[in-house]
Structures are given as structure tokens and as C-alpha cells.
Amino acid sequence: MRTDIFARLDREPEPPKIVAPRMSRHRAALFGGTLAFYLAIVFAVLVTSWLVALDWKVMLFRPYQQWPELHAFLDYYVVLGQRGPTAVMVACWLGWRSWRQHTLRPLLVLGTSLLLLNVTVGAVKLGLGRLGPHYATQIGSAEMFAGGDIFPSGHTANAVVTWGILAYLATTPRARRYLSAVSATVSLGVGLTTVYIGTHWLSDVVLGWAAGLLILLALPWFEPLIARAESWIFDVREQWRARRRAVRQVRAPGVVPQPVLLPQSIAAEGAALAAGPGTPAAHPHPHLATGARARAHHAPTVCPERPQPAQAGQAGPMTGG
Numbered sequence: 001m002r003t004d005i006f007a008r009l010d011r012e013p014e015p016p017k018i019v020a021p022r023m024s025r026h027r028a029a030l031f032g033g034t035l036a037f038y039l040a041i042v043f044a045v046l047v048t049s050w051l052v053a054l055d056w057k058v059m060l061f062r063p064y065q066q067w068p069e070l071h072a073f074l075d076y077y078v079v080l081g082q083r084g085p086t087a088v089m090v091a092c093w094l095g096w097r098s099w100r101q102h103t104l105r106p107l108l109v110l111g112t113s114l115l116l117l118n119v120t121v122g123a124v125k126l127g128l129g130r131l132g133p134h135y136a137t138q139i140g141s142a143e144m145f146a147g148g149d150i151f152p153s154g155h156t157a158n159a160v161v162t163w164g165i166l167a168y169l170a171t172t173p174r175a176r177r178y179l180s181a182v183s184a185t186v187s188l189g190v191g192l193t194t195v196y197i198g199t200h201w202l203s204d205v206v207l208g209w210a211a212g213l214l215i216l217l218a219l220p221w222f223e224p225l226i227a228r229a230e231s232w233i234f235d236v237r238e239q240w241r242a243r244r245r246a247v248r249q250v251r252a253p254g255v256v257p258q259p260v261l262l263p264q265s266i267a268a269e270g271a272a273l274a275a276g277p278g279t280p281a282a283h284p285h286p287h288l289a290t291g292a293r294a295r296a297h298h299a300p301t302v303c304p305e306r307p308q309p310a311q312a313g314q315a316g317p318m319t320g321g
Helices: 025-046 050-061 068-081 083-101 105-128 154-168 173-196 202-250 263-275 286-297
Strands: none
Touching (some): 025 050, 154 173, 154 202
């Protein structure tokens, strides 16, 4: 029976040397290009350009009526872009990696990316206020600033970030290539699924892809902060462990703490005993005087010596007569 397969489930003896990605020139150029593309999509929708006309054509085509046999499957598939279930699944995997490698970096990177996702995508959603296809009021309109919250697509951006984190945290180039292809396929399918079921415009999905990619490209800027947070958490853990060890040593069985008498209490008790039970001694503290009197009251009484009777056969004192 082969056991080398299950050996990888054990903890590594030492934390591996993980090199965090840096913001290289290539990555910075990709970030700048993606940001320009993001702003161009927003501008095209704001001015009601040809992109908005394409949105309406796709919506009026009603893909869910053209291919109704796919609807049941895609209703489940779109969950891969829902924030709650995907975050739990990925967090479980990254939690096991953190335990195995003695590091909190995978979980901290996931938390940072989700925080950036909620802040950036949520702010744009609420700021632009675009209505979805099911709530559109005027054909050909961009439906902006109408109280909606679907631009960009949160499902699409979440799929890009959540599954792209696995590729970002990969430790080998081969694993990074495979996981990048898988995450791109999943996020592409989730975005097109939202267009199929009619919950998002096509431009919402395109902007969601760009928003998720921007977060992944910007993560190297947050690596120093993540490293400091991990170091601080480990320091707090060591302090907590040290306090627990100290408490266990104090509460160990067989160790009885001895009372410590202060110098003034020792002097007060000596003065009280020297003066006798009838003479009160001056004590600097009332509670010390009370304790001394209580101990003097319970002290054993010593009787004065009495003359012993003469024993038989022993001559008594000589008397004249």
C-alpha cells in the first residue's frame, strides 16, 4: 500500500520559504491597461454608446428562451460566483494550507482580496445605480442613476477574485498556469450565465471581469501589510501561550502558596506578645491589631509552676523543734 500520497496531508516540519509576488513592470503595465479598459467601459455606458445598444439586443434576444434546456444546470452553475458559498469553499482549502505550512498568509490574502472587492465594486454599484434588464423602463436607455446595483456584475467579479486567488497563491509555475486557466474558465462561464438568465447586461459582465482582474493585479501592493499582520498575530499568540503556561505553573498540584508577612506586621505581633494579653499594643493598621489579638486569645495558657510533693523515701526539709 502506498503511503506517500497521504504523506502530503501531514503538517510540514518547518514553514516553507514562500516568496510573495511583487509589483513588476509587466504586472504594473497590465494593471494600467486593465484600469484604462475599466474606465472606457464606464464611459461608454454613461454616454449611451453602441455598447448600451448591444446590451439591449442581447437582452431582447432572451437567451433563456432560446436554450431552455440549459436553464436548470446554469441555475446551479451560477452559484460558483456567489460570494458566500465560494468564500466558504476557498477558505476551507486555504485554511488547511495555512495549518499545514504554519503560515496565515493564504487566509490573510483571501480576506484582503474580499475586502477590496466589497469596497471597490460595492462603491461603484451604489454610485452608478444602474437598473438590471428585468427592471428596465425605457428601451435603449442606459438605466443609470436609477437606484439599481448591478453595474458591475458582483457575481462575475467575485468569481474572478475568489478562484483567481488559488492561482495567485500557487507555489509552482505549472500549478499557477493550470489554476489560472481554471479560474478564467469558471469566471467566464459565471458571467455569461448571468447574461443568459437575464440578471445582468453584457456590459455589467465585462466590467465585472475587469474589476476582479484589477484586484488580483493590485494584491502585491498589500503584501507588506499582510506580512506585518501575520507577524503581529503570531506575537499575540506567543504572549497568550506564555500567560497560559504561567497560570498552569501557579495552579500545579502540590504547590501551596505560603503567606508573606510584612515587616510591620511581624513587629506588631512581637510587641503584642511581649506586652501580654492585658496590655493593648499599638498597631499601625487596625486589621493587623485584630489579627494579633485573635491569635493571642487562642494561644495555649501556661500555668505557673507549683511545688512538687515529696516522694516516698525521700527526706523532706529539716525543721527545728
